[in-house]
Amino acid sequence: MRIYADLFRAKxxxxxxxxxxxxxxxxxxxxxxxxxxxxxxGAGYGLAGTLSALSGxxxxxxxxxxxxxxxxxxxxxxxxxxxxxxxxxxxxxxxVGVHPLPVAVAAVLVAGFAxxxxxxxxxxxxxxxxxxxxxxxxxxxxxxxxxxxxxxGPLLVVAVIALASEAAALVVTGLLGxxxxxxxxTARPSRVWRGEAHTPHWAGPxxxxxxxxxxxxxxxxGTALGVLGVAAVAYxxxxxxxxxxxxxxxxxxxxxxxxxxxxxxxxxxRPARERLPWLMAGLTVGYLPLMWxxxxxxxxVLAVLSGVFLAPVIACTFTLVxxxxxxxxxxxxxxxxxxxxxxxxAAGTAAAGFAxxxxxxxxxxxxxxxxxxxxxxxxxxxxxxxxxxxxxxxGFGARELSRNGTSAx
Numbered sequence: 001m002r003i004y005a006d007l008f009r010a011k012x013x014x015x016x017x018x019x020x021x022x023x024x025x026x027x028x029x030x031x032x033x034x035x036x037x038x039x040x041x042g043a044g045y046g047l048a049g050t051l052s053a054l055s056g057x058x059x060x061x062x063x064x065x066x067x068x069x070x071x072x073x074x075x076x077x078x079x080x081x082x083x084x085x086x087x088x089x090x091x092x093x094x095x096v097g098v099h100p101l102p103v104a105v106a107a108v109l110v111a112g113f114a115x116x117x118x119x120x121x122x123x124x125x126x127x128x129x130x131x132x133x134x135x136x137x138x139x140x141x142x143x144x145x146x147x148x149x150x151x152x153g154p155l156l157v158v159a160v161i162a163l164a165s166e167a168a169a170l171v172v173t174g175l176l177g178x179x180x181x182x183x184x185x186t187a188r189p190s191r192v193w194r195g196e197a198h199t200p201h202w203a204g205p206x207x208x209x210x211x212x213x214x215x216x217x218x219x220x221x222g223t224a225l226g227v228l229g230v231a232a233v234a235y236x237x238x239x240x241x242x243x244x245x246x247x248x249x250x251x252x253x254x255x256x257x258x259x260x261x262x263x264x265x266x267x268x269x270r271p272a273r274e275r276l277p278w279l280m281a282g283l284t285v286g287y288l289p290l291m292w293x294x295x296x297x298x299x300x301v302l303a304v305l306s307g308v309f310l311a312p313v314i315a316c317t318f319t320l321v322x323x324x325x326x327x328x329x330x331x332x333x334x335x336x337x338x339x340x341x342x343x344x345x346a347a348g349t350a351a352a353g354f355a356x357x358x359x360x361x362x363x364x365x366x367x368x369x370x371x372x373x374x375x376x377x378x379x380x381x382x383x384x385x386x387x388x389x390x391x392x393x394x395g396f397g398a399r400e401l402s403r404n405g406t407s408a409x
Contacts, residue, residue, distance in 0.1 A: 001265050003137045012129050012189050013138070019187070020122045021145055023083065023180020026090075026115065028153020029173045031056050034093070034108055036157065037166040041097045051098075051108050053346065058112030060342035066117045067335030068204055071195035071328055075121050076185050082116035083181035087174025089114065094167040111174070116181050120334030121190070123318055129189050133267075136319060140264025143314035147253035147260075147307075196328040205333035210324040213382030215340045218317060220378060221280065222344025223351060223371030224287060228252060230352035231364035235293055238361050244296055251303035252310075260311025272319035273386040277379050279316055283309040284372040290365040323388045344371070 008014050031052045038048035062082075070078045089111035098104050126138045156176075160169040184190050205211055229249065236245035268275060286306040293299065317337060325333035348371060356364035379386075 001261075003134065003265055003267075004141065004261075007130065007134050007137055007141070010130050010134065012187055015187055016122055016125060016129065016184055016189065017138075017142065017145070019180050019183025020118045020142075021149065021180070023116065023118045023177055023184060024149055025153050025156065025180065026086070026173045026177040027059070027119075028149040028151075029157050029169070029176070030059075030090070030111065030115075032154050032157045033090075033166070033169045033173050034111075036161060037094065037170055038098050038104075040166040043098045047098065051104065054105065055108040055112040056342060056346060058109045059115045060339040060346075062113035062115060063117050063120065063335035063338045063342075064204075064332050065113075067120050067332035068329075070117060070121060070124075070331045072200075074195075075125075075190045075193050079116040079118065079121060079181050079185040079190070080178075082114045083178045085114040086111050086116070087171075087178050090170045090174035094170040116177070117331065117335050117338070118181060118184060119338055120331050121184070123322070123334045124195075124331045125189050125193060127322070128193060135322075136268070136315070137264040139318040140260050140311065140315040143311040143318070144257045144260025144264070146314070147256045147311070151250060151253050195331065205325045205329035205336060208324050208326055208333075210382070210385040210387070211321065211333060211336070213378060213385045214317065214320055214324065215336055217280070217375040217378040217382075218337060218340040219344040219347075219375075221283070221313070221372045221375030222341040223348030224283075224344075224368035225341065226345035226348025226350075227352040227364060227368040227371065230349055230356060231290070231361065231368070234356045234361045234364050235299065238293065239296060244299075247296070247300060248303045251300045252307040255304040255307030256310040257307075258304075259308035260315060263312035263315055272316040272323070273383070276313065276316040276320065276386075277376060277383065279309050279313045280372060280376045280379060283313055284369055284376055287365065287369040287372060291362045291369070293361045293365065320386060324386070 034055050035048050035052040038051050039045070043051070066078055066082055089107045093104060093107035093111065096103050096107065122142065123139065126135050126142075130138055156172070157169045160172050206215075232245040232248040235248060236243070283306075286309055289302045290299075290306055292302075294302070318334070321333050321337055322330060348367060351367045351371075352364045355367050359366070
């Protein structure tokens with residue numbers, strides 16, 4: 001694990017990662033906070049779930065738009081402005097409540113859309129503060145740390161509600177976003193970062209065929225993220241205790257965290273475009289035994305194993321995006337990854353609900369395996385497009401070589 005120790009010794013590395021994780025807590029809190037507040041304000045499950053889903057969809061749509069703005073204007077104004085607007089929208093929803101409904105809908109849409117693209121911004125910063133050989137480990141650690149957000153975030157929402165109220169949970173969600181954003185946006189690497197000079201194109205990074213293939217694969221594989229929450233609840237209901245839903249999700253997150261850390265600690269010879277299909281295959285195989293829905297002790301073991309390949313898949317994706325994105329569009333390209341995964345997760349949640357009604361727990365978990373298998377099929381079909389336009393004899397793209405010469409530890 002020496003590579004991680006070296007990584008954190010790099011100036012600004014710990015600050016940027018820590019600030020990004022803090023600022024992204026609303027990603028793990030917002031959907032649940034909106035749902036519980038709407039229910040407490042008298043909304044039925046249908047309306048509360050719709051408002052929550054609208055927030056998630058708006059976040060997925062807003063990330064590429066704000067990412068493109070950052071590529072053109074820099075990070076500081078976009079990040080801080082987005083965090084403040086999002087926090088004000090959360091506060092407005094807390095004050096207004098579910099009615100009048102048009103105002104409530106507008107508030108949750110703005111709160112989601114204005115969410116600052118800290119995730120994609122951090123990935124654009126890594127090559128400027130780390131050596132080229134450290135960036136791979138940073139991507140892996142970043143992917144692994146995401147699992148913490150979706151464990152800690154809901155717990156924070158529940159804690160704030162227990163200590164104060166559902167409205168307070170919304171306000172705290174926005175304030176944590178501002179706090180983390182300020183940590184990142186006031187750091188010198190973020191303040192001075194500018195996108196590479198380029199000729200603007202209406203399609204931005206999506207004009208890269210390889211990136212389109214990668215995003216299509218991620219959207220399909222991302223369905224698993226939406227499936228697992230629904231399927232875990234169904235499993236808990238089948239076992240007669242709500243405890244098992246949280247335990248299964250925590251086990252999956254543990255597996256993903258361990259897998260990401262181990263993947264990042266190893267120096268890989270094969271490039272990411274060759275590793276990714278194998279990792280996606282491992283992810284698919286890991287989900288299939290969950291359909292068995294065995295006794296809880298065995299289910300927890302299978303849940304840990306099912307998560308092992310998740311963070312490595314995401315880390316390899318980050319590396320490929322950095323290689324495939326046209327010059328000057330890297331932040332938007334990373335933001336499209338967030339949008340793809342979010343869209344897939346939303347589709348997976350809906351699909352798991354229908355599958356669970358028709359085929360029970362096994363049917364719900366089956367959707368995860370089908371989604372990742374389809375994602376793998378897309379990768380296999382489009383594998384030739386995943387090669388950057390310019391590859392030198394050592395296997396690095398031209399952009400990576402230029403960064404290696406300018407990066408500073």
